Amino acid sequence: MSTNRIQITDVRAILTNPQGQPLVIVRVDTSEPGLYGLGCATFTQRFLAVRAALLEHLRPFVIGREVDRIEDLWQQMMVNGYWRNGPVLNNAISGIDGALWDIKGKRAGMPVYELLGGKCREAAAIYRHANGADLEAIEEQVGRYVEQGLRHVRVQFQGYGGPAAEGGGPDGALGGAYYDPRTYTRTALQALEHVRNRFSDLEILHDVHERLNPAQAVEFAKAVEPLQLFFLEDALAPEDLEWFENIRNACTTPMAMGELFNHPREWTPLITGRRIDFMRMHISQMGGLTPARKAAILGELHGVRTAWHGPADTSPVGHAINLHLDLASSNFGIQEFCGWNDAVREIFPGCPEQRGGFLYPNDKPGFGIDLDEEAAKKWPCDAEVIQWTQTRLPDGSPTRP
Numbered sequence: 019m020s021t022n023r024i025q026i027t028d029v030r031a032i033l034t035n036p037q038g039q040p041l042v043i044v045r046v047d048t049s050e051p052g053l054y055g056l057g058c059a060t061f062t063q064r065f066l067a068v069r070a071a072l073l074e075h076l077r078p079f080v081i082g083r084e085v086d087r088i089e090d091l092w093q094q095m096m097v098n099g100y101w102r103n104g105p106v107l108n109n110a111i112s113g114i115d116g117a118l119w120d121i122k123g124k125r126a127g128m129p130v131y132e133l134l135g136g137k138c139r140e141a142a143a144i145y146r147h148a149n150g151a152d153l154e155a156i157e158e159q160v161g162r163y164v165e166q167g168l169r170h171v172r173v174q175f176q177g178y179g180g181p182a183a184e185g186g187g188p189d190g191a192l193g194g195a196y197y198d199p200r201t202y203t204r205t206a207l208q209a210l211e212h213v214r215n216r217f218s219d220l221e222i223l224h225d226v227h228e229r230l231n232p233a234q235a236v237e238f239a240k241a242v243e244p245l246q247l248f249f250l251e252d253a254l255a256p257e258d259l260e261w262f263e264n265i266r267n268a269c270t271t272p273m274a275m276g277e278l279f280n281h282p283r284e285w286t287p288l289i290t291g292r293r294i295d296f297m298r299m300h301i302s303q304m305g306g307l308t309p310a311r312k313a314a315i316l317g318e319l320h321g322v323r324t325a326w327h328g329p330a331d332t333s334p335v336g337h338a339i340n341l342h343l344d345l346a347s348s349n350f351g352i353q354e355f356c357g358w359n360d361a362v363r364e365i366f367p368g369c370p371e372q373r374g375g376f377l378y379p380n381d382k383p384g385f386g387i388d389l390d391e392e393a394a395k396k397w398p399c400d401a402e403v404i405q406w407t408q409t410r411l412p413d414g415s416p417t418r419p
């Protein structure tokens with residue numbers, strides 16, 4: 019590795035939407051010709067705010083700083099605006115943080131997983147999503163994944179919160195995405211039992227998506243206990259974390275939590291108190307690889323495994339970051355993955371590759387992934403008012419999505 023001081027010369031935000039979700043990619047350029055890095059800053063629902071934080075606030079702060087000092091720069095970026103740990107800022111910081119790790123790997127001539135201690139495994143086991151309108155459709159989807167070689171599948175019946183609820187509310191009830199928690203738990207349980215009966219050796223996962231109140235969550239976690247799930251995700255909302263103790267005392271269903279977390283005080287007590295089995299923070303949302311690798315190590319010391327958030331609104335650069343940490347973490351559990359279309363693969367040469375039930379990296383330096391900016395331009399991002407998060411209960415009350 020050369021020892022001359024390489025500096026950051028530019029930070030750019032590239033927006034693209036090749037698969038129905040706006041993605042924010044950060045490119046950091048350096049004083050060394052041809053040397054640049056890529057990071058993920060995707061907060062898909064507020065991508066314009068992240069771009070402003072990056073370009074208006076962080077870009078002037080980091081230009082001229084040394085690319086090697088990732089830890090120092092991360093600490094400084096987090097407090098430079100004094101107020102900290104919000105989703106917009108964390109994502110913006112993550113974009114620069116990821117790009118600096120990519121640059122460090124390229125300078126070392128090594129994949130980033132080598133810088134993190136080297137591989138514990140050749141590829142990351144993945145789970146994919148089966149979601150259907152009825153039991154037959156769900157069974158068919160699960161069967162297709164099993165044929166592909168997957169051992170882990172997430173099972174949902176008619177999406178988050180189950181079947182849409184219509185009618186029965188008070189006169190004048192406002193519009194929105196209505197659902198009924200009672201209908202949800204009844205139909206979800208049916209779907210999970212159906213899949214367990216048809217696929218006895220499958221690892222089954224389910225995402226409650228914080229659609230239950232705390233007492234309902236304890237009841238549901240007990241109800242699915244005989245089905246021996248791989249994990250039950252987001253049984254509680256971040257506002258109800260203390261209730262994990264009640265779930266632990268009531269049943270052995272493994273708990274996964276964390277995609278909405280912004281602050282270390284959210285994940286730390288759950289990990290050190292052994293209240294959850296899988297941490298599944300969204301790595302850009304928590305501030306990037308730098309805090310994620312620390313949380314992973316904390317989990318190793320407390321018997322908590324990783325299951326980093328990996329939906330379609332994690333960019334391929336974000337997925338590559340997930341994967342490099344998956345490979346180097348002894349306490350890796352599982353990786354969520356949703357698949358990519360041809361447009362995504364054209365924009366991001368070097369995407370990790372799914373074969374069977376696993377996601378494989380390439381062995382190029384850094385994260386091994388690149389960005390074709392001309393291809394990215396073909397898929398522009400439009401800001402729309404989001405409908406699916408306007409959730410309501412049958413009595414018309416607003417609730418969490």
Ligand code: MG
Pocket residue numbers: 225227251252277
């Ligand atoms: Mg989830």
